[in-house]
Amino acid sequence: MEQESKNICRKTKSDLNIFQSYMKTKHNETSNIDEIPPQELDRFLDVERQTNGTMKYEPTSLKSIKQSISRYLKDSNYQCNIMTDDEFYKNRQTLSAKFKNLKSLGLGNKPNAADPITDDDINEFYSKNVMIATSPRSLINTIYINNNYHFGQRGVTEHYN
Structure with missing residues (x-):
């Protein structure tokens, strides 16, 4: 991460903290992300639901978090790429379907954006x-x-x- 900007490093670190907290809270998992086998990591990547079933993160935010995790894993020489490898295909498809569903409902990207002045x-x-x-x-x-x-x-x- 030495060649990346400070903002990218800060974002990656923040997203990793979110993911680590999720793993510890929901799955009682305290291992480093890069030590988890791909099959288990795929199961952990489904972080978008709160306990009441509502969306906790926008699909674009989830994609950003996954990109940060991918960056970290790449820097750690992890055996798979969560953004492209077949082990994580189902997870990517699920996120894509949720994103399309929210977009069709008129939600997704900035649903709380301000209305123009009348x-x-x-x-x-x-x-x-x-x-x-x-x-x-x-x-x-x-x-x-x-x-x-x-x-x-x-x-x-x-x-x-």
Whole structure:
């Protein structure tokens, strides 16, 4: 991992901690990931369900966690690749099916994303004096809301640029 960026190393370490915690809590397994045979590791990779049966992670997050585990195993010279080898085919297919199912239901990628600003929202801002030239703060609010509304800018960096 010496050649990878700090962010990738931090993400890999964080994801490994999530996975190790899952293995310890759900399966009472404390072995290092790279010491587990592929057949057992395949069984452990199904981390997306909480005890109540609801999704704990987005499918894209699960894929990211599995990529981190794969990176770690590759660096540890593990005997299989969880992203490509046949031993983990069923697990990959299951994740893919769950991802497609959520997408068909309109869920999956950022289901809690903010709705765009409507004309009613703008009128409410004016009625509550959020967008009125009475103070420097309200002027900044007006610029920010107008940029969101007319140009579709969302993040602070987009506004700054």
